[in-house]
Amino acid sequence: MSNLEVQSEIYDEKDTFTKVTTLNNSNSLALLEFLQDAGDEVEVDEDGDILVPRTKNKLEIEFSTSTTIPHVGLQIWRGALLLADFIQSHSEIFKDKIVLELGSGVGLGGVVAGMHAKEVICSDNSITVRNAKCFRGYLTIAEYIDKCGILQLIKRNINRNKKLLKGKVGVSTFDFYQQEWSVHLTRKIKQSDVIIAADVIYEDSLTEAFVECITKILQTPPVKRFYLALEKRYVFTMAHLDSVAPCYEYFLKCLRNKWSKYPMCNWSLKELKTDFKQYFNYVRTKELVLWEILVQ
Secondary structure, three states: OOOOEEOOHHHHOOOOOOEEEEOOOOOEEEEEEEEEEOOOOOEEOOOOOEEOOEEEEEEEEEEOOOEEHHHHHHOOOHHHHHHHHHHHHOHHHHOOOEEEEEOOOOOHHHHHHOOOOOEEEEEEOOEEEEEEEEEOOEEEEEEEEEOOOHHHHHHHHHHHOHHHOOOEEEEEEOOOOEOOOOHHHHHHHHHOOEEEEEOOOOOHHHHHHHHHHHHHHHOOOOOOEEEEEEEOOOEEEOOOOEEEOHHHHHHHHHHHHHOOOOOHHHOEEEEEOOOOOOOEOOOOOOOEEEEEEEOO
Protein backbone atom coordinates (compact mmCIF):
# COMPACT_ATOMS: atom_id res chain seq x y z
CA MET A 1 0.00 0.00 0.00
CA SER A 2 1.06 3.59 -0.58
CA ASN A 3 2.59 5.87 2.03
CA LEU A 4 0.71 8.76 0.45
CA GLU A 5 -1.30 10.85 2.93
CA VAL A 6 -5.04 10.80 2.30
CA GLN A 7 -7.88 12.76 3.85
CA SER A 8 -11.60 12.07 4.09
CA GLU A 9 -13.81 14.45 2.10
CA ILE A 10 -16.15 14.65 5.09
CA TYR A 11 -13.83 17.20 6.73
CA ASP A 12 -14.66 19.72 4.00
CA GLU A 13 -18.36 19.63 4.88
CA LYS A 14 -18.97 22.50 7.28
CA ASP A 15 -22.08 21.10 9.02
CA THR A 16 -20.87 17.58 9.83
CA PHE A 17 -19.18 18.61 13.08
CA THR A 18 -20.50 21.22 15.50
CA LYS A 19 -17.18 21.59 17.33
CA VAL A 20 -13.64 20.39 16.64
CA THR A 21 -10.68 20.59 19.02
CA THR A 22 -7.11 19.29 18.68
CA LEU A 23 -5.88 16.83 21.31
CA ASN A 24 -2.38 16.40 22.70
CA ASN A 25 -1.88 13.31 20.52
CA SER A 26 -2.59 15.46 17.40
CA ASN A 27 -5.94 13.74 16.82
CA SER A 28 -9.11 15.78 16.51
CA LEU A 29 -12.09 15.54 18.85
CA ALA A 30 -15.43 16.47 17.30
CA LEU A 31 -19.07 16.67 18.28
CA LEU A 32 -21.39 15.02 15.75
CA GLU A 33 -24.92 16.30 16.16
CA PHE A 34 -27.68 13.87 15.25
CA LEU A 35 -31.42 13.46 15.55
CA GLN A 36 -32.77 10.92 17.99
CA ASP A 37 -36.29 9.56 18.30
CA ALA A 38 -37.77 11.08 21.45
CA GLY A 39 -39.73 8.07 22.69
CA ASP A 40 -42.92 6.09 22.33
CA GLU A 41 -45.33 9.02 22.18
CA VAL A 42 -46.37 9.91 18.64
CA GLU A 43 -48.55 12.55 17.05
CA VAL A 44 -50.68 12.37 13.92
CA ASP A 45 -50.88 15.15 11.30
CA GLU A 46 -54.04 16.31 9.55
CA ASP A 47 -53.63 13.62 6.88
CA GLY A 48 -53.43 10.87 9.48
CA ASP A 49 -49.68 10.33 9.03
CA ILE A 50 -47.67 9.53 12.15
CA LEU A 51 -45.25 12.24 13.27
CA VAL A 52 -42.33 10.75 15.18
CA PRO A 53 -40.97 13.26 17.72
CA ARG A 54 -37.19 13.69 17.52
CA THR A 55 -34.65 15.47 19.68
CA LYS A 56 -31.07 16.52 18.97
CA ASN A 57 -28.16 14.76 20.61
CA LYS A 58 -24.39 14.66 20.14
CA LEU A 59 -21.71 12.02 19.77
CA GLU A 60 -18.15 12.79 20.81
CA ILE A 61 -15.70 11.15 18.39
CA GLU A 62 -11.90 11.26 18.26
CA PHE A 63 -10.25 10.74 14.86
CA SER A 64 -7.27 11.58 12.65
CA THR A 65 -7.63 14.25 9.98
CA SER A 66 -5.18 12.59 7.58
CA THR A 67 -3.36 9.26 7.42
CA THR A 68 -1.53 6.93 5.09
CA ILE A 69 -3.71 4.35 3.31
CA PRO A 70 -2.96 1.48 5.75
CA HIS A 71 -4.29 3.64 8.58
CA VAL A 72 -7.42 5.11 6.95
CA GLY A 73 -9.50 3.47 9.66
CA LEU A 74 -8.37 6.25 11.99
CA GLN A 75 -10.48 8.70 9.98
CA ILE A 76 -14.25 9.22 9.58
CA TRP A 77 -15.65 8.38 6.15
CA ARG A 78 -19.10 8.89 4.64
CA GLY A 79 -19.96 5.19 4.59
CA ALA A 80 -19.82 5.11 8.40
CA LEU A 81 -22.33 7.96 8.58
CA LEU A 82 -24.64 6.20 6.11
CA LEU A 83 -24.44 3.06 8.24
CA ALA A 84 -25.17 5.12 11.36
CA ASP A 85 -28.25 6.58 9.66
CA PHE A 86 -29.42 3.10 8.67
CA ILE A 87 -29.06 1.84 12.23
CA GLN A 88 -31.00 4.81 13.58
CA SER A 89 -33.80 4.50 11.03
CA HIS A 90 -34.04 0.69 11.33
CA SER A 91 -33.43 0.32 15.05
CA GLU A 92 -35.83 -2.64 15.23
CA ILE A 93 -33.22 -4.77 13.40
CA PHE A 94 -30.67 -4.10 16.14
CA LYS A 95 -32.86 -3.93 19.24
CA ASP A 96 -31.76 -6.48 21.86
CA LYS A 97 -29.41 -8.17 19.34
CA ILE A 98 -25.72 -9.01 19.51
CA VAL A 99 -23.89 -7.04 16.82
CA LEU A 100 -20.38 -7.58 15.45
CA GLU A 101 -18.79 -4.66 13.62
CA LEU A 102 -15.91 -5.49 11.26
CA GLY A 103 -13.27 -2.87 10.52
CA SER A 104 -14.73 -0.52 13.12
CA GLY A 105 -12.23 2.28 12.51
CA VAL A 106 -13.06 5.03 15.02
CA GLY A 107 -16.03 2.99 16.27
CA LEU A 108 -18.82 5.27 15.03
CA GLY A 109 -21.03 2.45 13.74
CA GLY A 110 -20.48 0.37 16.85
CA VAL A 111 -21.36 3.26 19.17
CA VAL A 112 -24.60 3.98 17.29
CA ALA A 113 -25.48 0.27 17.27
CA GLY A 114 -24.83 0.26 21.02
CA MET A 115 -27.69 2.72 21.43
CA HIS A 116 -30.09 -0.09 20.47
CA ALA A 117 -28.36 -3.48 20.71
CA LYS A 118 -27.95 -5.83 23.66
CA GLU A 119 -24.22 -6.11 22.95
CA VAL A 120 -21.80 -4.79 20.32
CA ILE A 121 -18.32 -6.09 19.53
CA CYS A 122 -16.25 -3.45 17.72
CA SER A 123 -13.33 -5.08 15.92
CA ASP A 124 -10.39 -3.96 13.85
CA ASN A 125 -6.92 -5.01 12.82
CA SER A 126 -4.13 -3.79 15.07
CA ILE A 127 -1.99 -3.47 11.90
CA THR A 128 1.38 -4.79 13.05
CA VAL A 129 1.98 -8.46 13.80
CA ARG A 130 4.92 -10.44 15.10
CA ASN A 131 5.60 -14.16 15.53
CA ALA A 132 3.31 -14.70 12.56
CA LYS A 133 2.89 -17.98 10.71
CA CYS A 134 1.24 -18.10 7.32
CA PHE A 135 -0.68 -20.67 5.32
CA ARG A 136 -1.51 -19.89 1.68
CA GLY A 137 -1.01 -16.21 2.33
CA TYR A 138 -3.28 -16.02 5.39
CA LEU A 139 -2.06 -15.39 8.91
CA THR A 140 -2.81 -18.35 11.17
CA ILE A 141 -0.89 -17.51 14.33
CA ALA A 142 0.12 -13.98 15.25
CA GLU A 143 0.78 -11.76 18.22
CA TYR A 144 -0.84 -8.42 17.54
CA ILE A 145 0.53 -5.05 18.50
CA ASP A 146 -1.81 -2.06 18.41
CA LYS A 147 0.90 0.08 16.82
CA CYS A 148 -1.38 2.71 15.29
CA GLY A 149 -3.54 2.80 18.43
CA ILE A 150 -6.81 2.01 16.66
CA LEU A 151 -8.12 -0.36 19.33
CA GLN A 152 -7.41 2.15 22.08
CA LEU A 153 -9.03 4.86 19.95
CA ILE A 154 -12.22 2.80 19.68
CA LYS A 155 -12.21 2.24 23.45
CA ARG A 156 -11.85 5.98 24.11
CA ASN A 157 -14.75 6.78 21.79
CA ILE A 158 -16.93 4.15 23.47
CA ASN A 159 -16.13 5.62 26.90
CA ARG A 160 -16.85 9.16 25.70
CA ASN A 161 -20.38 8.15 24.68
CA LYS A 162 -21.29 5.76 27.48
CA LYS A 163 -24.30 7.83 28.52
CA LEU A 164 -25.94 7.11 25.15
CA LEU A 165 -25.37 3.36 25.18
CA LYS A 166 -28.09 0.90 26.11
CA GLY A 167 -26.03 -2.24 25.63
CA LYS A 168 -22.55 -3.50 26.37
CA VAL A 169 -19.94 -2.36 23.82
CA GLY A 170 -16.52 -4.01 23.72
CA VAL A 171 -13.43 -4.08 21.49
CA SER A 172 -11.64 -7.04 19.89
CA THR A 173 -8.79 -7.59 17.44
CA PHE A 174 -9.95 -9.02 14.12
CA ASP A 175 -7.69 -9.34 11.08
CA PHE A 176 -9.43 -10.26 7.81
CA TYR A 177 -6.29 -12.17 6.75
CA GLN A 178 -6.26 -14.39 9.82
CA GLN A 179 -7.49 -17.87 8.95
CA GLU A 180 -7.99 -19.14 12.49
CA TRP A 181 -9.99 -17.29 15.13
CA SER A 182 -9.32 -17.15 18.84
CA VAL A 183 -11.66 -19.02 21.19
CA HIS A 184 -13.07 -15.70 22.43
CA LEU A 185 -13.68 -14.36 18.91
CA THR A 186 -15.21 -17.64 17.74
CA ARG A 187 -17.65 -17.54 20.63
CA LYS A 188 -18.64 -13.94 19.88
CA ILE A 189 -19.17 -14.72 16.18
CA LYS A 190 -21.41 -17.64 17.07
CA GLN A 191 -23.42 -15.40 19.40
CA SER A 192 -23.79 -12.56 16.87
CA ASP A 193 -27.12 -11.87 15.18
CA VAL A 194 -26.14 -8.92 12.98
CA ILE A 195 -22.81 -8.13 11.27
CA ILE A 196 -22.03 -4.57 10.13
CA ALA A 197 -19.14 -2.91 8.31
CA ALA A 198 -18.41 0.38 6.55
CA ASP A 199 -15.67 1.72 4.31
CA VAL A 200 -13.63 -1.50 4.21
CA ILE A 201 -13.38 -1.77 0.39
CA TYR A 202 -10.36 0.20 -0.84
CA GLU A 203 -7.58 -2.28 -1.70
CA ASP A 204 -7.90 -5.49 -3.73
CA SER A 205 -6.02 -7.95 -1.52
CA LEU A 206 -7.90 -6.65 1.51
CA THR A 207 -11.17 -7.05 -0.40
CA GLU A 208 -10.35 -10.69 -1.18
CA ALA A 209 -9.61 -11.38 2.48
CA PHE A 210 -12.77 -9.54 3.56
CA VAL A 211 -14.99 -11.60 1.25
CA GLU A 212 -13.39 -14.82 2.54
CA CYS A 213 -13.87 -13.62 6.11
CA ILE A 214 -17.52 -12.58 5.81
CA THR A 215 -18.32 -15.81 3.95
CA LYS A 216 -16.95 -17.83 6.85
CA ILE A 217 -18.76 -15.70 9.42
CA LEU A 218 -22.14 -15.97 7.68
CA GLN A 219 -21.80 -19.76 7.50
CA THR A 220 -21.40 -19.88 11.28
CA PRO A 221 -24.71 -20.74 13.02
CA PRO A 222 -27.08 -19.29 14.06
CA VAL A 223 -28.49 -17.48 11.01
CA LYS A 224 -27.13 -13.93 10.66
CA ARG A 225 -27.70 -10.84 8.56
CA PHE A 226 -25.00 -8.50 7.27
CA TYR A 227 -25.00 -4.81 6.30
CA LEU A 228 -22.16 -3.13 4.41
CA ALA A 229 -22.00 0.61 3.70
CA LEU A 230 -19.43 2.19 1.42
CA GLU A 231 -18.82 4.95 -1.08
CA LYS A 232 -17.95 4.08 -4.67
CA ARG A 233 -14.81 5.96 -5.70
CA TYR A 234 -14.50 6.73 -9.38
CA VAL A 235 -11.32 7.23 -11.39
CA PHE A 236 -10.84 7.88 -15.11
CA THR A 237 -8.89 5.16 -16.90
CA MET A 238 -7.48 5.14 -20.41
CA ALA A 239 -8.31 1.44 -20.68
CA HIS A 240 -12.02 2.14 -20.30
CA LEU A 241 -11.99 5.74 -21.58
CA ASP A 242 -14.48 6.33 -18.82
CA SER A 243 -14.81 6.85 -15.09
CA VAL A 244 -14.98 3.56 -13.21
CA ALA A 245 -15.04 2.47 -9.57
CA PRO A 246 -12.34 -0.25 -9.65
CA CYS A 247 -12.32 -1.16 -5.95
CA TYR A 248 -16.10 -1.48 -5.85
CA GLU A 249 -16.22 -3.47 -9.09
CA TYR A 250 -13.53 -5.81 -7.78
CA PHE A 251 -15.57 -6.35 -4.63
CA LEU A 252 -18.60 -7.37 -6.71
CA LYS A 253 -16.40 -9.66 -8.80
CA CYS A 254 -15.09 -11.37 -5.66
CA LEU A 255 -18.65 -11.87 -4.42
CA ARG A 256 -19.77 -13.38 -7.73
CA ASN A 257 -16.80 -15.75 -7.86
CA LYS A 258 -17.08 -16.85 -4.25
CA TRP A 259 -20.84 -16.96 -3.90
CA SER A 260 -21.73 -18.83 -7.07
CA LYS A 261 -21.34 -22.03 -5.04
CA TYR A 262 -23.60 -23.67 -2.47
CA PRO A 263 -24.70 -22.58 0.13
CA MET A 264 -23.80 -18.96 -0.68
CA CYS A 265 -25.77 -19.08 -3.94
CA ASN A 266 -28.95 -19.35 -1.85
CA TRP A 267 -28.20 -16.22 0.18
CA SER A 268 -30.15 -13.04 -0.46
CA LEU A 269 -27.83 -10.26 -1.65
CA LYS A 270 -29.50 -6.90 -2.23
CA GLU A 271 -28.46 -3.28 -2.67
CA LEU A 272 -30.83 -1.27 -0.49
CA LYS A 273 -32.27 2.14 -1.25
CA THR A 274 -30.52 4.92 0.65
CA ASP A 275 -33.51 7.25 0.92
CA PHE A 276 -34.14 6.44 4.58
CA LYS A 277 -34.24 9.18 7.22
CA GLN A 278 -31.01 11.16 7.62
CA TYR A 279 -30.06 11.63 11.27
CA PHE A 280 -26.47 12.88 10.88
CA ASN A 281 -25.25 15.96 9.01
CA TYR A 282 -23.31 15.01 5.87
CA VAL A 283 -23.74 15.02 2.10
CA ARG A 284 -25.41 11.75 1.13
CA THR A 285 -23.94 11.40 -2.36
CA LYS A 286 -25.29 9.08 -5.05
CA GLU A 287 -22.04 7.12 -4.77
CA LEU A 288 -22.97 5.88 -1.29
CA VAL A 289 -24.32 2.32 -1.31
CA LEU A 290 -25.66 -0.07 1.29
CA TRP A 291 -25.76 -3.84 0.85
CA GLU A 292 -27.86 -6.32 2.79
CA ILE A 293 -27.00 -10.02 2.90
CA LEU A 294 -29.49 -12.43 4.44
CA VAL A 295 -28.54 -16.06 5.00
CA GLN A 296 -31.35 -18.36 3.89
